[in-house]
Structures are given as structure tokens and as C-alpha cells.
Amino acid sequence: MSALFTTGRAFLSRAAKSAAFSRSLSGLPTYENIIVEKRGKNDSVGLIQLNRPKALNALCDALFDDVNDALDKLSEDKGVGCLVITGNEKAFAAGADIKEMQNKTFVDCASGNFLGHWGRVSKNRKPIIAAVNGFALGGGCELAMMCDIIYAGENAHFGQPEILLGTIPGAGGTQRLPRYVGKSLAMEMVLTGNRINAQTALSAGLVSKIFPTGRLVDEAIKTAETISQNSQLIVALAKESVNKAYETTLAEGNEFEKKIFHATFATADRKEGMTAFVEKRKADFKNN
Numbered sequence: 001m002s003a004l005f006t007t008g009r010a011f012l013s014r015a016a017k018s019a020a021f022s023r024s025l026s027g028l029p030t031y032e033n034i035i036v037e038k039r040g041k042n043d044s045v046g047l048i049q050l051n052r053p054k055a056l057n058a059l060c061d062a063l064f065d066d067v068n069d070a071l072d073k074l075s076e077d078k079g080v081g082c083l084v085i086t087g088n089e090k091a092f093a094a095g096a097d098i099k100e101m102q103n104k105t106f107v108d109c110a111s112g113n114f115l116g117h118w119g120r121v122s123k124n125r126k127p128i129i130a131a132v133n134g135f136a137l138g139g140g141c142e143l144a145m146m147c148d149i150i151y152a153g154e155n156a157h158f159g160q161p162e163i164l165l166g167t168i169p170g171a172g173g174t175q176r177l178p179r180y181v182g183k184s185l186a187m188e189m190v191l192t193g194n195r196i197n198a199q200t201a202l203s204a205g206l207v208s209k210i211f212p213t214g215r216l217v218d219e220a221i222k223t224a225e226t227i228s229q230n231s232q233l234i235v236a237l238a239k240e241s242v243n244k245a246y247e248t249t250l251a252e253g254n255e256f257e258k259k260i261f262h263a264t265f266a267t268a269d270r271k272e273g274m275t276a277f278v279e280k281r282k283a284d285f286k287n288n
């Protein structure tokens with residue numbers, strides 16, 4: 001299974017795609033715009049690869065429908081504890097599909113709730129790691145920011161170039177980006193359309209780690225596997241608590257955290273975790 005990535009290639013080969021297909025026969029659906037697999041120890045990691053390479057993974061409506069459907073399936077899968085979203089070596093995603101948007105009117109956008117279905121990535125209860133190689137522009141950068149952790153390949157570039165198209169970001173580019181990289185850099189990116197490279201993204205705080213391009217997906221899967229070994233129940237609570245930090249005051253956030261901490265004492269996994277420590281053995285979490 002992990003042979004797909006031991007060659008150091010971050011994208012899936014033709015053979016890998018047919019492996020994905022045969023695996024799909026044993027559980028996961030096949031999609032037109034993405035490839036979905038289970039990876040890592042005990043298939044505990046859900047891997048979603050955006051797969052419109054000719055359009056640099058431009059995020060058309062159909063692709064987002066595929067992503068949402070895959071997220072639903074992987075979320076229901078009790079064996080999967082963490083997800084990874086990636087693209088290919090050239091592009092994570094070069095943005096919302098400009099050709100699809102070109103002739104839309106305000107009425108189309110407003111009455112059709114355009115982008116309404118994008119937000120489900122950030123609402124997922126399982127943690128999601130974005131593994132970004134190449135371009136993450138516009139909606140691509142926003143998709144990465146909807147995830148919980150962003151790892152970048154050395155060749156990654158992040159940007160919000162909507163201004164060059166006569167529009168503005170619509171899925172968090174003016175909201176999440178300043179929280180992650182600070183107002184000055186975010187403002188510069190949004191107003192000029194200039195991109196930042198992986199190193200700048202690391203020092204500004206948009207990404208947590210950089211890896212060689214070919215190792216990126218493997219490393220993301222390794223972290224996802226580590227997360228999956230913890231109690232899924234407690235991981236979801238911890239994720240919710242960290243996210244609170246972005247949506248509330250410090251005092252309210254601390255109060256929320258304390259209540260969630262207390263709540264973990266109502267779970268069997270908290271008891272098991274502490275008992276295992278005292279008994280000097282590995283915890284056997286049951287997600288309850």
C-alpha cells in the first residue's frame with residue numbers, strides 16, 4: 001500500500017490510480033475529479049487527491065461536490081481518524097474555476113448560494129491536513145486554510161490573486177489569512193495578488209512544516225497516522241477547542257476549554273489513557 005509513495009513521488013502514478021480503483025471496489029467510491037484512498041496503519045488515514053491536473057486542479061463545482069461526498073464517507077468511517085487533502089506536484093489548486101465563473105451574474109451567485117457548499121471542509125469533525133505542493137492560489141489557498149494543519153512542499157506558493165480578476169476572495173482569504181499571517185502580509189497579498197513561497201509561509205505562520213516536494217504526502221500521512229492512534233472522540237474535542245481560539249475572546253475560550261477538559265472525565269478513553277500511563281503500557285482507545 002505505502003509502495004505508492006515510497007518512490008518519493010507525491011502524485012499518484014497510473015498504477016496507483018488503478019490501485020485506487022480496485023480499492024474502491026472494496027469500499028470507497030470512484031470520483032471524476034478526485035482520487036480517494038485509505039492509507040497508513042490499519043487504513044486509518046483518508047487521502048483525498050484533487051485530480052484535475054490539466055486545469056491545475058481548478059476548483060469547479062463538481063470537484064467540490066466530489067470532495068464533500070468523500071468527506072461524508074470518510075467521516076462516517078470509524079476506522080479513519082484523520083484526513084489528508086493534496087493535489088499534485090505542480091498545483092494543490094490554482095483557485096476557483098475561472099472559466100466556470102466567467103459569465104456568472106450577481107443574481108446567479110446570490111440566488112444559487114455560490115460557494116455555499118465550500119464551507120463543509122472546515123466543519124468536518126475529523127482533523128484534516130492540507131499537503132500543499134505547487135500553486136495554492138485563490139480558492140486553493142482558502143481550501144488549504146479550511147484544513148486544520150498545512151504542510152508545504154518546498155515548491156509551494158500561496159496567493160490570493162482575485163484582485164487581478166476584478167474580484168475578492170470569497171472563502172476566507174480576507175478572514176482566515178490575516179489571522180494566520182497577520183494583517184500587513186495578508187493585506188499585501190490580497191491587494192497586490194502577489195504570492196508567497198513556502199519559506200515565507202512558514203515564517204509568517206501559514207504552514208507548520210516544509211518538506212521536500214516528493215516527501216510531502218508521506219509526511220502528512222505519517223502525522224495523520226499519529227493523530228489517528230489517539231482517541232477520535234478526544235481528538236474531535238481538542239480540535240473544537242483549538243478552533244474556538246479563532247472565534248471567541250480569550251476568556252470565553254479558556255472557559256470553553258476548561259468545560260471540555262472536565263467533559264473528558266466522562267469518557268472511557270480518558271480513564272484508559274491515564275490508567276495506561278500508570279500501568280506503563282500503551283493506551284487502547286475505544287473512541288468512547
Ligand SMILES: CCC/C=C/C(=O)SCCNC(=O)CCNC(=O)[C@H](O)C(C)(C)COP(=O)([O-])OP(=O)([O-])OC[C@H]1O[C@@H](n2cnc3c(N)ncnc32)[C@H](O)[C@@H]1OP(=O)([O-])[O-]
Pocket residue numbers: 054055056058059094095096097098099115135137138139140142161162165168169170171
Ligand atoms: C472561492 C472563492 C473565491 C475564489 C476565487 C478564485 O479562486 S479566482 C482564481 C484565483 N486563481 C488565479 O487567478 C490563478 C489562475 N491561474 C494562473 O494564474 C496560472 O494558471 C498559474 C500561474 C497558476 C500557472 O501558470 P502556467 O503557465 O503554469 O499554467 P497555465 O496558465 O497555462 O494553466 C494550465 C491550464 O490550467 C487552467 N487554469 C489554471 N488556473 C485556472 C483556474 N483558476 N480556473 C480555470 N482554469 C485554470 C488554464 O486555463 C490552463 O488551461 P487551458 O486554458 O490551457 O485549457
